[in-house]
Amino acid sequence: FADKYLQDQHWVITAGPTREAIDPVRYISNYSSGKMGYAIAHAALRAGAKVTLISGPVNISAPRGCELIEVTSAEQMYQQALTYAPQGTTFIACAAVADYRVADIAKEKIKKDNEHMQLSLVKNQDIVADVAKLANKPFIVGFAAETQNIAHYARGKLKRKNLDLIAANDVAKAGQGFNSDDNALTLYSAFDEIEIPLANKQVIATKLVSLINQHYLAKSTK
Numbered sequence: 515f516a517d518k519y520l521q522d523q524h525w526v527i528t529a530g531p532t533r534e535a536i537d538p539v540r541y542i543s544n545y546s547s548g549k550m551g552y553a554i555a556h557a558a559l560r561a562g563a564k565v566t567l568i569s570g571p572v573n574i575s576a577p578r579g580c581e582l583i584e585v586t587s588a589e590q591m592y593q594q595a596l597t598y599a600p601q602g603t604t605f606i607a608c609a610a611v612a613d614y615r616v617a618d619i620a621k622e623k624i625k626k627d628n629e630h631m632q633l634s635l636v637k638n639q640d641i642v643a644d645v646a647k648l649a650n651k652p653f654i655v656g657f658a659a660e661t662q663n664i665a666h667y668a669r670g671k672l673k674r675k676n677l678d679l680i681a682a683n684d685v686a687k688a689g690q691g692f693n694s695d696d697n698a699l700t701l702y703s704a705f706d707e708i709e710i711p712l713a714n715k716q717v718i719a720t721k722l723v724s725l726i727n728q729h730y731l732a733k734s735t736k
């Protein structure tokens with residue numbers, strides 16, 4: 515089955531935002547809708563892969579046939595990703611993980627008694643970078659959401675986090691990136707750079723999945 519070219523692969527994909535609690539009724543998050551990660555899950559399933567989708571809170575349904583692991587915070591996503599990633603052939607970090615969490619989550623709802631208030635934040639662990647430190651690590655693809663100097667920052671993340679590939683998107687442009695139906699990506703490896711022009715995220719995902727597989731096969735036959 516040429517169309518089932520991922521038949522022997524298991525893809526573990528993170529998607530959506532994370533939520534970092536401030537108090538029982540408030541949180542810090544971002545505009546990720548999960549659409550890009552879910553589209554990749556869908557495309558990988560169609561190509562015959564087994565798919566584990568580790569997802570932050572989103573308003574879309576998971577594609578039929580995937581194993582869905584629902585999480586809320588970056589710490590929860592970290593635990594699940596480090597558990598499932600070693601079982602996979604391929605790990606895709608499409609989630610928009612909060613870089614920081616609140617140092618002390620208030621047990622009760624914070625009252626608006628003061629004119630100014632400050633939140634103290636601490637850095638979250640980097641999920642994809644730590645997956646890349648595993649002895650039995652899969653093939654690893656990160657994303658880079660940038661608003662400027664895209665190629666420079668994306669290549670920096672590729673190297674620093676020790677990834678096989680990084681898919682960079684310009685999230686300053688209207689109509690693509692966070693929460694839109696469309697996207698445009700540049701896929702960087704240590705050796706090449708491939709443009710995937712603006713299109714619906716389903717179309718982007720289909721192309722991206724095939725390109726990732728080509729790089730995966732090239733690496734495993736080296």
Ligand code: PMT
Binds near residue numbers: 528640660691
């Ligand atoms: O969900 P959508 O609305 O469809 O939007 C898609 C998207 C814009 C969120 C997606 O295409 C995207 O770019 N995802 C990555 C967003 C991001 O947080 O990028 P970053 O440049 O901050 O992070 C770089 C990489 O490190 C990413 O692979 C990220 O998943 C990973 N990371 C970051 C922080 C952290 N603590 N752990 C991580 O694994």
